[in-house]
Amino acid sequence: MSGTGEDREERRRSSLTGRAAVLALVVCLLAISLAYPLREYLSQRGDIRQYRATVAEQEQRVAELRRQHERWRDPAYVEAQARERLHYVMPGETSYVVLEADDTPAPDGVVAATKAEATRSPWFTDLWSSVETAGKPGR
Secondary structure (H helix, E strand, C coil), rough: HHHEEEEEEEEHHHHHHHHHHHHHHHHHHHHHHHHHHHHHHHHHHHHHHHHHHHHHHHHHHHHHHHHHHHHHHHHHHHHHHHHHHHHHCCCCCCCCCCCCCCCCCCCCCCCCCCCCCCCCECCCHHHHHHHHHHHCCCC
16 A cells, blocks of 8 residues: 555656646746847837937037027128138228237338248159169268
């Protein structure tokens, strides 16, 4: 009789282990089948967050450009920018250029024109003259 009780106990353990194995397999399959969609979902949420930040930056840039556009539509602003950036003067006005302390004017009060850079020969002429110089015997 003790042999049949052990058989029953062993059958009970084996059937319980089989059920546990099937349950574990099902849980693993569910985890595997949900892992990829979950990863994609989280990745897309990150992308959406990044795109929203980009859109916010671009909206700020557009707002700044609109403000600049409105400023440029004002004739007084355009005139001020032309005077400042391009040194324009209105007809009848006289423009003065203030010299730095190291610029010395000519005796007649007019600043001498800057000397033009000495005319240089083309690079290949300089190269050839250096080859000719190198080919001459030394003194």
